[in-house]
Amino acid sequence: MDPIAATHALAWLAVASLLLLSAIFGRRSKRQVNLPPGPKPWPIIGNLNLIGPLPHRSIHQLAQRYGPIMHLRFGSFPVTVASSLEMSKAFLKTHDVALADRPKPASGKYTNYNFKNITWSDYGPYWRQIRKICLMELFSAKRMSSYEHIRKEEMLALMNNLYTSCTRDKQQPIVIKDRISTLSLNVISRMVVGKKYMVDTEDAIISPDDFKRMLDELFILSGVYNIGDSIPWLDFLDLQGYVKRMKKLGVKLDNFLEHVMNEHTERRQRLKEKFVASDMMDVLLEFADNPDLEVKLGRDNIKAFTQDLLAGGTESPSVLGEWVLTEILRKPEIFKSATEELDRVVGKERWVEENDIQNLPYVRAIVRELMRLHPVAPMLVPRLAREDIKVAGYDILKGTRILVNTATIQKDPKLWDNPNDFCPERFIGKSIDVKGCDYELLPFGAGRRICPGYPLGLVLVESSLANLLHGFDWKLPPNTKPQDLDMEEVFGLSTPKKIPLEVVIEPRLPAHLYNI
Numbered sequence: 001m002d003p004i005a006a007t008h009a010l011a012w013l014a015v016a017s018l019l020l021l022s023a024i025f026g027r028r029s030k031r032q033v034n035l036p037p038g039p040k041p042w043p044i045i046g047n048l049n050l051i052g053p054l055p056h057r058s059i060h061q062l063a064q065r066y067g068p069i070m071h072l073r074f075g076s077f078p079v080t081v082a083s084s085l086e087m088s089k090a091f092l093k094t095h096d097v098a099l100a101d102r103p104k105p106a107s108g109k110y111t112n113y114n115f116k117n118i119t120w121s122d123y124g125p126y127w128r129q130i131r132k133i134c135l136m137e138l139f140s141a142k143r144m145s146s147y148e149h150i151r152k153e154e155m156l157a158l159m160n161n162l163y164t165s166c167t168r169d170k171q172q173p174i175v176i177k178d179r180i181s182t183l184s185l186n187v188i189s190r191m192v193v194g195k196k197y198m199v200d201t202e203d204a205i206i207s208p209d210d211f212k213r214m215l216d217e218l219f220i221l222s223g224v225y226n227i228g229d230s231i232p233w234l235d236f237l238d239l240q241g242y243v244k245r246m247k248k249l250g251v252k253l254d255n256f257l258e259h260v261m262n263e264h265t266e267r268r269q270r271l272k273e274k275f276v277a278s279d280m281m282d283v284l285l286e287f288a289d290n291p292d293l294e295v296k297l298g299r300d301n302i303k304a305f306t307q308d309l310l311a312g313g314t315e316s317p318s319v320l321g322e323w324v325l326t327e328i329l330r331k332p333e334i335f336k337s338a339t340e341e342l343d344r345v346v347g348k349e350r351w352v353e354e355n356d357i358q359n360l361p362y363v364r365a366i367v368r369e370l371m372r373l374h375p376v377a378p379m380l381v382p383r384l385a386r387e388d389i390k391v392a393g394y395d396i397l398k399g400t401r402i403l404v405n406t407a408t409i410q411k412d413p414k415l416w417d418n419p420n421d422f423c424p425e426r427f428i429g430k431s432i433d434v435k436g437c438d439y440e441l442l443p444f445g446a447g448r449r450i451c452p453g454y455p456l457g458l459v460l461v462e463s464s465l466a467n468l469l470h471g472f473d474w475k476l477p478p479n480t481k482p483q484d485l486d487m488e489e490v491f492g493l494s495t496p497k498k499i500p501l502e503v504v505i506e507p508r509l510p511a512h513l514y515n516i
């Protein structure tokens with residue numbers, strides 16, 4: 001055989017052997033992988049055709065059909081969904097570390113400094129370090145109580161603002177989400193960046209309305225199903241225009257955060273050794289100067305971290321505030337029971353203090369019921385498998401996206417009687433809590449990625465609800481009936497009401513209490 005023919009023969013032999021080997025091993029590995037049940041995927045799009053504009057609703061429907069552990073395909077990526085108490089425990093407790101990464105959506109790249117915030121950063125030394133700063137420095141009991149005066153002042157400012165509106169024109173409907181989000185935005189801004197940067201003055205860097213619009217856009221874009229995240233080779237087309245919006249928003253957010261950071265750095269330099277950290281950004285800047293830090297904190301890290309805190313702290317409490325009032329307006333007997341408790345425990349001569357909450361079991365039960373029926377993040381924030389694992393005999397392979405379908409679990413008729421009814425009484429006398437130990441109720445998630453801001457989130461929701469109910473009688477505008485109230489949601493990283501709630505209110509307490 002001449003040398004050329006021999007080379008050809010060898011090449012063919014190599015190719016044939018490779019094909020044979022891959023057929024043998026490919027078939028064997030396919031046979032060995034036992035994926036959870038799920039709908040058959042289409043080429044290219046996978047199961048995206050089954051996901052509607054409210055993905056948690058679509059996934060709820062699919063879970064009814066395929067069961068507590070389900071396998072889907074979003075474009076090129078495998079997705080596993082947990083939809084029962086047992087599965088949420090297996091995912092978030094038994095396999096917490098194996099499932100502790102996050103996917104890398106375009107929103108994390110363009111609006112969160114290339115995944116440098118807490119939410120989108122992977123499990124690892126950087127994430128561990130910033131979580132530790134959160135727990136030890138920002139949300140510790142000591143730090144939380146040192147900021148109590150801020151929460152108190154802003155709460156009174158809200159009561160005063162509502163009082164002024166309703167005494168000026170008794171029948172004028174008020175859009176309540178705007179007012180509650182102003183409270184949470186003001187509280188969180190003062191705690192995180194030291195003052196209310198978002199004010200309605202001429203020299204302000206941004207107005208509160210513009211800032212809230214930026215946050216709304218951030219939450220929507222962080223939750224959207226961007227085609228490029230599932231089918232990467234179509235990414236460059238930006239078919240839905242989301243990436244363009246993300247880039248635009250990223251620039252706006254950065255302009256704001258640059259301004260805030262420059263002011264903080266300038267104050268530190270000016271005060272030199274007299275400088276004392278007075279807000280969370282100051283604390284972060286001190287950490288950035290610490291040479292012993294395991295992973296150095298740079299400028300983008302501090303901006304990303306600050307943005308996470310401002311966004312997480314503002315959006316969730318206001319989304320919940322609007323939902324709870326909607327539910328109470330549909331069932332006035334809840335308002336009656338709550339105000340009876342408030343009048344008995346607190347009395348009509350003062351506002352509710354944070355340490356009263358432990359003595360208000362009915363108000364606390366309303367908040368738990370609210371978080372059960374209206375989870376802010378109905379499938380938590382997606383996680384990503386860091387290694388191959390087995391759950392209930394099924395394989396979850398490294399790189400699979402993980403959704404914990406708390407919306408379905410929190411309405412599971414096996415766990416809850418009349419699950420679609422808003423009924424705070426179900427929590428009276430029950431020890432079930434929201435802090436990540438009871439896997440049937442996980443409004444803040446559980447395990448290593450549990451919401452680090454939950455001490456603040458919970459106190460804001462509980463005390464604002466208690467004071468709103470204590471301070472005012474709540475009614476629907478004339479000609480609106482409780483049964484006409486719209487209950488539709490918008491899906492993003494949070495799920496606000498689609499149509500803003502309008503209310504008519506009347507003061508319940510003596511006039512002097514509303515004065516600032």
Ligand code: HEM
Pocket residue numbers: 118119120131188308309310312313314316317320376377380381382442443444445446448449450451452453454456457458461
């Ligand atoms: C009632 C209010 C709040 C609710 C319902 C809420 C809910 C959640 C949920 C469900 C998650 C995802 C957990 C998971 O993936 O398992 C989360 C994560 C997070 N939340 Fe909250 N949150 C609230 C308030 C706050 C506040 C006040 C802050 C900060 C000031 C905050 C900052 C964060 C951050 C940074 C993460 C990402 C954690 C990580 O990936 O390691 N949240 N939150």
